[in-house]
Amino acid sequence: MYCKNCGTKNDSDKKFCKSCGTPLTTHVVKETPLTSEQAVVQKHQPNNATQQKSKPKKPMATSTKLLLILGIVLLFVLIGTYKWAENYYSFEAQRDRLMDVIKTLDAKAYSEVIESNHPAFEVTEASVQPFVEYLSTRPEAYNDMLRFLMRDKDSFNYYDQLYIRQQGKHLGLFDKYILVITPVEFYVMTNVEKIDVTYEGSEDKLTMQDASTAHVGPVAPGIHHVVVETTLAGEEVLLEHSEAILFADESGYIPEMYVDFETFEFYIYSDVDTATVLVNESPIGDLVDGEGFFGPVLWQEDLVMTFSTVLDTGEEVEKEVQLDPNRYEYNIQVYPSVSSYDIEQTIGQVYRAASVLADEESDEQLDTLASYLVDGRDNDLFNTYKNTGKRYRDNDDISSVYYRVYLQEYDVIDLTTVRVTYELSVNEYGSAGDYFELMFTGDMKILDDGMYAIESVSLVD
Structure with a gap:
């Protein structure tokens, strides 16, 4: 008998087709001889049984369908995530987030996003305080800084106070941008010698370059506070000074902070060879060979200079003179002027x-x-x-x-x-x-x- 599915001729006692395995009916289909015309037609027509001889597709399993759907969803999620990350990690988006931190004017927040381009300067909440104080107290500087950070990513300079720099990657794909601060150094210079200088409330004395110059740095650009101590006319004098030091110099020049005491000096000549000179009862020097230069003396109201000497007769003589900061020369005559x-x-x-x-x-x-x-x-x-x-x-x-x-x-x-x-x-x-x-x-x-x-x-x- 012939198989209904593939048309293969099978023995009559077989229950399944030997070619495709399809169950065979018990009804035997006899082969009817063809006429010559039918034989010719059949010869030139395709065999349906042969065309349908390929194995039919089985129905798709449920798990396969779920995997396919999950794969498609995951693909869309990955594409969406990439597009979101591409936008989130764009230069403009990262810059906006960094600027939001700058707008807080909070030293702690600054210290968490700013890095240093100087190996000797560590970014901490305390170390960036001068920069925060500068922006907080200078509205123009604050607005200028925000406008400056809106520049194109390739237009920043290594010597700018604060700039944006590409460093590393986010997720290994997107450029990472950071805020970088450029530290500064400066000299504290005074018009007196033998000074001690402290910085930002520290008790530690700064390194002295010479008798009247101290070195500070590297420190953050901004408003810096120093205290200069010295002894003038036997009196300990302390002067506090604040000043904005903002830029590192590309040429290596170190800026200078001048802390000037309001002082003056004076010259004495006399008709005696030796004497001790005091200002407000504090010795400041001695007269030698009838003359001497004295100072610097810190100017203040009611300064009295005392000229003390011992004559050859053993008599002690003192003369007092009211000091005038606009007067340089004093002629102290101990002996009376005679005619x-x-x-x-x-x-x-x-x-x-x-x-x-x-x-x-x-x-x-x-x-x-x-x-x-x-x-x-x-x-x-x-x-x-x-x-x-x-x-x-x-x-x-x-x-x-x-x-x-x-x-x-x-x-x-x-x-x-x-x-x-x-x-x-x-x-x-x-x-x-x-x-x-x-x-x-x-x-x-x-x-x-x-x-x-x-x-x-x-x-x-």
Whole structure:
């Protein structure tokens, strides 16, 4: 019999087709001989049984369908995720997120997204505080920074304060962009020497380049606070200073922060060789060979300079002068200023009174004489001149006498004493008159009113 499925001829006692395995019916289909015309037609027509001889498809299993659906969904998810990540990790999106951090003006937030391009500068909440303070207190700088970060990704410079740089990959596919800060260094310079400098509240002293210069850095760009300590005129002085240091210099130049104390210096010359100079009771230096430069002194109201010296006589002398920051030179005269003319005139007045006494004696003339002598009438010279006048009056051969004084030299001995040497010419008139010259030396006192009085006189042999 023939198989209904594939048309293969099988034995009549078979239950399944030997070619395709299809169950066979018990009804036997007999083969009917074909006519010649049918045989020709059949020869030229395709055999249906042969065309249908391929094995039919089995129905798709449920698990296979689920896997196929899952694969398609996963493909769409992967495509969608890639597109989302491509947008999320785009330069513009990353830049916007970094700018959102900048807008917080929070040092802790900054420290979590900013990196340093200097190996010696560690980004921490404390180390970026100067930069945060700068942006927080300078609205223009803050707005300029936001506009600056909106630039194209290829237009940033290594020496910019803060810039965006590509570094690494996100998910191994997308460029990763980070914020990079450029640290700065600077010198703290002052107009005084022997200073100690501390930075941002630290108790540690900065490294000194020289007596008046300290080095700071690397530190974040921004507003920096330093404290400079020194000793001026024996007084410890502390000066706080804040200044914005913003850019590192591509050429290697290190900027300078000037912390100037309001100080002044002055010059003293004197008529004594040595002295100690004090300002507000604090020693600041010594006079040497009659002169000296002093300072710097921190300017403040009511500064008093004290000039202290010991004279050869052992007498201690102090002079006080109100300091003026606009005045540079001070002439400190310890010894009184004397006038050779006044000295000579005083001695001359004594001898004029003595000359009058040679003619007549009166209380008026005696008082005049006494006024030019230390201790007045109690001075031994008073009786000397009085007696000399009487001797001339008693000598009938001498009618009058004329004295002439020539000051030879004088020297200030102490604050009130002037030692003088003078020549006295004596011209006696009368039959027994004579002319002669004498040399005297003596001490004169300077009175409170600036006038002079003779203390003692002795004849020079």
